[in-house]
Amino acid sequence: MEMSSFVMAVIEDLGADLDPQTRYARYVNSLAAALPGNACALLKKEGSALKPLVVRGLTPDSLGRRFELNEHPRLNAIVTYRGVTHFPNKSTLPDPYDGLLEGVHAGDLTVHDCMGCALHVNGKLWGAITLDSLKAGVFDVKVERAMAMFARLGEAVVHLAELNERTLTNLKLSQGNGNALQALEGVQLSRREMIGDSKPIRDLKHEILTVASSQLAVLIHGETGVGKELVAQALHAMSSRANLPLVVINCAALPDQLIESELFGHVKGAFSGAERDRQGKFELANEGTLFLDEVGELSASAQAKLLRVLQSGQVQRVGSDREHRVDVRIVAASNRDLSAEVKAGRFRADLYHRLCAYPLHIPPLRERGDDVVLLAGYFLEQNRSRLGLRNLRLGRGCEAALKRYNWPGNVRELEHTLGRAALKARRDEAGPMVTVELEHLDLLTEAGQEHVRLHRHPDIAMSTPMGGMDYRDAVDEFSRNLIQQVLKQTDDNRAAAARQLGLDSGNFHRMLKRLGI
Incomplete structure (x- = not known):
């Protein structure tokens, strides 16, 4: 044409x-x-x-x-x-x-x-x-x-x-909300972004857009590391309160004796060490949003104190007789199933219903398909900049390994995995352009990943002595036997062996040296 x-x-x-x-x-x-x-x-x-x-x-x-x-x-x-x-x-x-x-x-x-x-x-x-x-x-x-x-x-x-x-x-928004309109194109939150184009993440973004402009309390639930605080930031950024404070409090780190002071503040002399008046998180978040992270970790007494404020809209500083009215939008998050916690008697039903006016579920990374590859690119570019490299890329086989892995720690685990891999790759490859290889990701040491190799080469697996070795030594021994067999098949042609194993030639030579082959 x-x-x-x-x-x-x-x-x-x-x-x-x-x-x-x-x-x-x-x-x-x-x-x-x-x-x-x-x-x-x-x-x-x-x-x-x-x-x-x-x-x-x-x-x-x-x-x-x-x-x-x-x-x-x-x-x-x-x-x-x-x-x-x-x-x-x-x-x-x-x-x-x-x-x-x-x-x-x-x-x-x-x-x-x-x-x-x-x-x-x-x-x-x-x-x-x-x-x-x-x-x-x-x-x-x-x-x-x-x-x-x-x-x-x-x-x-x-x-x-x-x-x-x-x-x-x-047409979708009953009220024209400029903040929501802008955020719909791609939730850009200061230095963090909600990356992904899978159906679960598109559905989540649609739910965020639906509830963000309302005043309903939102309960975000999902596994550890899925990005609950990022969703809370999105809800705030897309709301009518976007230009007002977003105050974050980690409920898991609140000891019972300080819960009232942290949430509601105190006056000078209220207790030993209270040398001046102090605003609590509710007052700091007035007219804005208060994000209660890990709210499921609150003790029974702390739950009761929080419920009282949510019911009345009034806070009273420790040591004061005066009450202050606050206008706060509540967003809470938990990696526990709070409905199950309610049934088990570990979380107050009345507080749960106050917090869960609109529930949002964040899907785990293993259910997000190719999003793991997009997230990998995002974190690789961050590490490239941090390490001062000209480029940082994934080697052969890495994309498939990232997609195959189960990611029990979700996005946070992926971020840390790629951060470690970038450091290891820079150590092994001098120069401005660095390639992250499978061995840098360290995913092959996971039982599920090793099973794939063992399934492909059962003869090597059966002949590899495992007794008396720790896991890493056993994996090295397996790798050594596998490489030796492939070298034998290719008449000691190292370039051909590297291609057959799906490894970059430079990385393959370093592996040979490390394994003493």
């Missing part, structure tokens, strides 16, 4: 009834098909970063990355210029996509030709489109002109998509 055919396809889509994500995807598909290169992306500016909305030719985890403009000079140059910005092969500026092009696992991982163009909507910077090639000299003047034309078409696509989205949102 000629390029004019792809241009016409984009123009025809402007008159079609499409949801925003489908509209963006079709636009990027036409761009990728019309112009040469290995990868292209549509990115939206959110705060100080560019967020990929649709990518073609880039690894799946790139959709979870957030490219801070002050850390990526190429992207910053693109968005600060109204025309097409072309970076030839000799450009010394680091490319944010180095090592992130699909199908590239070894050898020269750098992008050789890159260009991009800013997108402006209603006179304001909206984002950018980028085009990259592993081959030098692909983008000539003709391609640059075509890129400029696609950028203007992209601005029309974005403008129409946002108009449609705004109309749909206004």
